[in-house]
Amino acid sequence: MLTKKILMSAVLALSSLSLLSVSHDSFALSAEEQKGLDISLEAKKRDLGWQDSTADMLMLLRNKQGQESIREIKMKSLEVLNDGDKSLTIFNKPRDVKGTAFLSFSHPVDADDQWLFLPALKRVKRISSRNKSGPFMGSEFAFEDLSSFEVEKYAYKYLGVDELNGVTNFKVEQYPVDENSGYTRRIVWIDTKEYLVHKIDFYDRKDSLLKTLTFTDYKQYLAKHWRADTQEMINHQNGKSTELKWANYHFKTGLSDSDFNRNSLKRAR
């Protein structure tokens, strides 16, 4: 697995440098790798053109004993062509972090640019985006699980088809390109009809199964863009789980670059 990852990053590094006379054919993808990549490209392509979106997110954190804790969050996103998307995350609950806001310019391969607004001090802090494997707000979601999907973030391998709740899915293995990822690989179930993700298995750095994320209640917006209303992440190793409930999805609301800068971060609500 690791060699695979190193090889893939080497391919990226070398092809971007284009310094070697070695034929690229020697790095050609196998049929499984090509098919895995093609499926992910198709999934990304089918969702292109959403421009911008706003949505409310409710996070329910549950521990082994079944105790619950709630996070209430509002998200604004802007589609950026030829780069990663921009997003503004605004916290409403727990109450002590109310008014805290998080601005992120994601990039397919380079580190994301991230700023945090701390309302008590009125301080905008640029933060390191290296910590992608850490938990988001104490939940079972890592920061990287919530960032936008960019094809360049992974290397791929097609594993075959699999039935999931009566729906035929492609099973694709994804290997994170970034060495700071908390995972060695993810196995993703993508249905063959709409190319929607229905399930992801996450394998930790020791390559044991860590978490499973399932997507349910898909709804289609503007006759094109599918979003799951419910996402449930179960951690197999610590017995905790986190449920995400999405509501009030709106697309093409007219957001622009000016809604994703330091000033908008400071007044975000």
Next chain:
Amino acid sequence: MQFFSDARLSSSTNIKLKQSVMAIATCAGILLSNALSTNAMASDIAFEASGNIALEQRYFFEDALYPTQLNRSQTSLSVEPELYWQWNNGDDSVIFTPFYRVDSQDSQRTHGDIRELAYVHASDDWELRLGIRKEFWGVTEFQHLVDVINQTDGVEDFDGEDKLGQQMVNLSMVNDWGIVDVFLLPGFRERTYAGEEGRLRGPFVVDEDNVNYESSAGKQHLDLALRWAHSIGDYDLGAYWFHGTNREAYLSPSSNNTLQPTLQQYYSQMDQLGVDVQATLGDWLWKFEGIHRSTSLEDFWATQAGFEYSFVGVFESNIDLGLLMEHSWDSRGEVALGAQGSLMQNDLFVGARLAFNDMQSSELLMGFGSDLDHNAFSFLIEANRRFGDNFIVTFDVRLLQSNDENDLLYTLSNDDHAQLSVAWYF
């Protein structure tokens, strides 16, 4: 908008609120056509109320050094509600954040303030902010050298991070080459100091009724500030010019009362240039703040520079460990107590921050500061954790030591203390 709790208001108070919001907007002279033109505005007003109430208990490990000071224990209660209205889809908003603290011992610490009472109008590439507000500048952690707009609410806490609300007109313009902020600051706020009964002060009490200004306009001097801030790749840059009343008073013994000497405050005029830079390079944050201040009494330079390095997921857990180191320098060098100068003329600070990333957002911060010119140090621990959904418990310990009689820390060397606070957020 499910996050806005309109339901909390009965319909009649709702109308009153809308009227008062209209009144505030009109009084402020904001007749921006897009802000007030549509009738839809009133029906789109969203209101939110939030805030916190905190109970704080301080315990000093030693008896007071000066006779009128409280002895060991100090209790206080603070309230800070925040009322917020927005309309035009958030492009117009009004915020009101009053604050009040009652202290069991120090009459000067029993005080109130309007932290914020401001109207903000946001357009695509500019923003107008009017009223009483708080504005923070800077990147470092152990000293906030470039942060100059708001006066320090000195009685609040030892770290100087609490600020008094500042009246302002602020126009902020977003350009491809950075954000430019223009500030007009009418009305100066005097710093708050511990009273006779208060600990964490020197031998003489600062007299709040004996205040002099260099400007003949006194408190009414109109201060100006111009700031540029921009992010270029991994670098966040800021630079500003400030012209107006020095936020730091020159303190000198008063001759009014020889039996019980006090310190009188003198606020000079100053011109200050400031720069702040942060480079965010992988796990490293490199930070620099520098100022040049020019007053009729002195000219000097000062810097605060250092780094923060993060280890993600230490001990095979979810815990993040951040290591911090910063150095303070001031061109005035070491100064005698009572003379003008900075306590942080050649000081080194190291710190460690543990973020547990758990459901309760538990955090532990430790810091150690040392004066490299003579033997003085400070040590602090700050731990906090959420209990239930709405309570935050914070525990602090601060130890201060110096063997140099000229050092302010020497006058505070009996003031080592622990502080426990329980805050309820609503």
